[in-house]
Amino acid sequence: MAKVRAALGISADGFGAGPEQSLNDPLGKRGRELHDWQFGTRTFQTMIGREGGSEGMDNDFCARSMRGFGAFIMGRNMFGPIRGDWPAEAWDGWWGPNPPYHAPVFVLTHHPRQTLVMEGGNSFRFVSGSIGDVLEQAKAAAGDLDVKIAGGMSTVRQYLRAGLIDELHFAISPMFLGRGESLLEGFDLPALGFSVTEKALTDTAMHVVLTKG
Amino acid sequence: MAKVRAALGISADGFGAGPEQSLNDPLGKRGRELHDWQFGTRTFQTMIGREGGSEGMDNDFCARSMRGFGAFIMGRNMFGPIRGDWPAEAWDGWWGPNPPYHAPVFVLTHHPRQTLVMEGGNSFRFVSGSIGDVLEQAKAAAGDLDVKIAGGMSTVRQYLRAGLIDELHFAISPMFLGRGESLLEGFDLPALGFSVTEKALTDTAMHVVLTKG
Numbered sequence: 312m313a314k315v316r317a318a319l320g321i322s323a324d325g326f327g328a329g330p331e332q333s334l335n336d337p338l339g340k341r342g343r344e345l346h347d348w349q350f351g352t353r354t355f356q357t358m359i360g361r362e363g364g365s366e367g368m369d370n371d372f373c374a375r376s377m378r379g380f381g382a383f384i385m386g387r388n389m390f391g392p393i394r395g396d397w398p399a400e401a402w403d404g405w406w407g408p409n410p411p412y413h414a415p416v417f418v419l420t421h422h423p424r425q426t427l428v429m430e431g432g433n434s435f436r437f438v439s440g441s442i443g444d445v446l447e448q449a450k451a452a453a454g455d456l457d458v459k460i461a462g463g464m465s466t467v468r469q470y471l472r473a474g475l476i477d478e479l480h481f482a483i484s485p486m487f488l489g490r491g492e493s494l495l496e497g498f499d500l501p502a503l504g505f506s507v508t509e510k511a512l513t514d515t516a517m518h519v520v521l522t523k524g
Numbered sequence: 525m526a527k528v529r530a531a532l533g534i535s536a537d538g539f540g541a542g543p544e545q546s547l548n549d550p551l552g553k554r555g556r557e558l559h560d561w562q563f564g565t566r567t568f569q570t571m572i573g574r575e576g577g578s579e580g581m582d583n584d585f586c587a588r589s590m591r592g593f594g595a596f597i598m599g600r601n602m603f604g605p606i607r608g609d610w611p612a613e614a615w616d617g618w619w620g621p622n623p624p625y626h627a628p629v630f631v632l633t634h635h636p637r638q639t640l641v642m643e644g645g646n647s648f649r650f651v652s653g654s655i656g657d658v659l660e661q662a663k664a665a666a667g668d669l670d671v672k673i674a675g676g677m678s679t680v681r682q683y684l685r686a687g688l689i690d691e692l693h694f695a696i697s698p699m700f701l702g703r704g705e706s707l708l709e710g711f712d713l714p715a716l717g718f719s720v721t722e723k724a725l726t727d728t729a730m731h732v733v734l735t736k737g
Contacts, residue, residue, distance in 0.1 A: 489712035
């Protein structure tokens with residue numbers, strides 16, 4: 312049965328993005344380092360059109376975090392730094408003409424905008440319903456495939472709090488951000504029904520998968 | 525120059541002990557699992573009088589977390605589960621007749637008690653001064669050796685907040701406790717002047733050392 316999954320790079324102190332998100336720092340200050348574990352992998356290198364890259368557990372987890380999804384859901388802050396109404400020259404994301412999703416991406420926003428169709432099977436649909444309604448739309452679009460709650464932290468926290476996520480993969484990096492977007496603060500994952508079903512420590516990250524139920 | 529150090533086993537969600545500490549669960553429910561990484565090491569096995577055990581990074585960190593100290597400081601809750609006045613048949617700790625400290629241990633308490641001298645160079649001194657005063661006493665006792673803020677979490681948090689810790693070693697286990705004694709909540713370690721000076725990922729834990737200044 313199709314699942315709702317999230318995959319998150321977090322710091323050892325639980326932050327999924329650094330402070331002061333901006334055009335130059337879409338993941339906030341030092342937030343990019345949270346993903347160092349995946350940049351060198353074959354999956355990531357292929358995704359950005361390059362040869363080579365590492366095999367192994369980091370690569371496996373990177374592949375799992377991108378594949379098998381028929382739809383994605385993200386918050387507007389993950390789609391871009393623009394707030395309020397969309398300007399005439401529309402922002403079209405951080406990812407260039409062919410984003411890495413290759414499926415419908417539902418962007419949570421209160422500001423209406425026409426669907427943005429891009430290369431590679433990517434389409435960004437701007438939706439203003441409740442998170443539950445949007446999940447139903449995403450599931451319908453995904454068919455037999457999984458739905459990924461792509462981010463940012465606020466969106467993942469909303470879905471987690473609502474009990475709508477089945478599987479969480481954390482890639483925890485050996486760094487401390489001190490402040491930024493906290494994923495874990497206030498959450499008791501065992502009390503929400505999650506238990507650790509997989510773990511793997513590599514040279515660069517501690518991977519933990521939690522599954523509900 | 526002698527340093528003030530702390531070494532802490534914490535969960536991936538930042539807890540240094542589980543909930544419901546008791547005589548049977550001195551580290552709270554599931555808290556013992558936070559130390560799985562060290563139980564198999566040669567250093568730990570030697571400490572409990574057994575042969576064998578693993579070499580490698582876990583063993584190195586285990587050794588560093590126990591050696592080089594001329595004095596220890598702990599909260600009363602780490603010394604034992606008794607609250608209020610000391611009963612006539614005095615509790616003498618969790619560790620048997622020869623505790624693993626082999627140096628003076630300063631126990632923070634408002635309840636006076638005579639120094640408890642045990643085998644192997646262990647002495648427990650029950651002190652009611654401010655945490656700063658007690659640290660001065662511990663430094664004087666330690667001479668050229670380091671002082672360890674041994675725990676529990678509340679004691680480490682107090683010393684950390686007061687800016688009195690020079691080095692922190694975290695051994696982070698791939699488990700989620702959900703609740704218990706949080707070490708990190710509310711702390712911005714980079715803002716307190718700490719930066720990561722060492723990191724090592726083993727099969728069982730992610731080790732991160734932070735140094736101040």
